Amino acid sequence: MLARIADRVSSGVQRYIPDAFVIAVLLTLFTFLVGFLTNPTEPISLFKSFGDGFWVYLTFTMQMVLLLLTGMVLAAVPVVKKGLGSLASLASTPKKAYVLTFVVTALAYYINWGLAVVVGAILVREVGKRNQNAHFPLLVAAAYSPTVLYTAGLSSSIGLTVATKDHFLADVMGIIPTSETIFHPSTIIIFAVLLITMPIFICFMAPKTNIKPYVEKEVPKKKGNDIEHADSPALKLERTPILGIVTGAIGLVYVVNEFMIGRDLDLNIINILFLSLGLILHRSLGQFGNAFKEAASSTSPIILQFPFYAGIIAVLTSSGLGQAIIDGMISVANKETFDVFTYWTAGLVNILAPSGGGQWALQGPLQVPAGMQLGVDPASIAMAVGWGDAWTNLIQPFWALPILSIVGLHIRHIMGYCFLLAIWVGVVTTVLLFFLY
Structure with a gap:
């Protein structure tokens, strides 16, 4: 039954969900519209906020571009490709493919979310090549969905921030050690429950028919050759492995x-x-440079769309819309339900402001003092914000862009499955937050 529901939802989503860039523009216009309604007396401030905030993510954008490029270039090394192929060959059936992809990527997310972005994308591509019976969009969803687990991992932006000396809320909540956030038993239980149940849920969604296999993206063939200049000093420098080895060793x-x-x-x-x-592992600088060129086209969606989300976050903050959402949720919460409402609020805000650190800067100063007045542990408030931020990543195209760029799919291809996963994750995490915190 779940497979039939997933198939119908996926079909509907593919028909009505536009390209990720269109979604980014629609969210921008929606934020402006609500911002005007919220703060009609100073409309020009919204335009200024958008323009000033548009470039805030430039450093982060370049980091993500290099993350994808360097990861894909490293994966193109013969020895690495062989290792990934051996790992992918373990997925001999569709169910094994979904579970293997999810678990390996989830472990990578636990170590570092940036590392997981590349590991998941490259692994799903290799698994898809070797298991043509696996439904490829669902396989990509299996690689992307562990993003909900990063908030309990070693690179949790909120968990590490509140454990840092002199963080911006230190005067309000103090320094919160990681033993009370990412290593707290409640966090570990939520992580474990999602780690076990999500791949099972994914397997139940697997289509019985209409398999959509992996299709290798075509790489344009190079024109011309350098045979007539094969012995030139310039080409010898391009082909020698020494320069790459020495430079790589420095790094x-x-x-x-x-x-x-x-x-x-x-x-x-x-x-x-x-x-x-x-x-070091590529045979020459020329080969390394060519691998970069072949991978470069995959980064265009990130370069184009990340600045728009930076502008949205700026408008969301300056218009008071973010504060209105948070204040509305706080007003109906009590001590027992505060963490749950915090989780829901964070999930809603994350759809418009998909950035863990940015969202904590927006939500933390409002959520923490209100919760502490009710007697709520500030550590649990921080983790509730973190879980909520990660939860709606499943239906927010921002963090899906890297993996979609590498595998050559659109957000509409995986959104139906991610939407159903988001419902499951939301229900499970809500129940666990209520009883554990």
């Missing part, structure tokens, strides 16, 4: 030294690690 020394002095895993470290390994 690896830097990475090792950073870890030795206590630096945590972050996007910059992952990028320079992937870049360095790619330089």
Whole structure:
């Protein structure tokens, strides 16, 4: 029955859900409209907020672009491709394909969400090649859906923020150690329940017929050749492995030294690690550069759409719309239900402002003092915001863009399955939050 429901929902979504860029523009216009209604006396401030905020994500955008490029280039190395192929070959049946993809990506999300973006995308592509009986959009959904688990992992933006000395809410809630957030028994239980039940739910959604297999994206063939200049000094420099090995070794020394002095895993470290390994393992700088060119087209949606979401977040903050949503939820909550309402509020705000750190900056100053007045533990408030932020990532195209870019699908292809998963995750997490916190 669930498979039939999933098939109907997926078919409906594919008909009515537009491209992810269209969704970003519609969300922008919706935020402006509500902003005008909320604050009609100063409409020009919304335009200023949008323009000023439009470029806030430039650094993050470039980090994500490099994350995808360096990850894909590293995956193109023969030894890495062989290893991924061996792992993917374990998925001998469609159900094994869904479960393997989900579990491996979930473990990667637990370690670091940036690492998981590349691991999930490349793994699902390799599994799809080897298991043509697996429904590929559902397989991609299985690789993307573990994004709801990152808030309990080692790179949890909110969990790490509140554990940092002198964080912006330290005067209100103090320093909250990770033992009370991401390593708290309640967080571990929620993580474990979702880790077990989500792949089962995915398997029940698998279509019985109308299998849509993986289709390899065509890579334009290069024109011309360099045979007549094969012995030129320039081409010898392009083809020698020495330059790449030496340059990559410099990057690896830097990475090792950073870890030795206590630096945590972050996007910059992952990028320079992937870049360095790619330089060392590719046979030449020329081969490395060509791999980058072939992967570059996959990053265009990120470059185009991330600035629009930065503008949306700025308008959401300046218009007072975000505060109105939060205040409305707080007004009907009590001590027993506060974390649940916080979770729902965070899920709603995340649809418009898909950024864990940005959402905590918006929601934390309002949610934490109100909860503490009711006697709610600030650590549980922080995790409720984190779970809510991760929950609606399932139906927010922002974080799906990287994996969709790599595998060549549109958001409409996976949104139906992600929507049903979001319902399941929302119900399960709501119940657990109510009884555990």
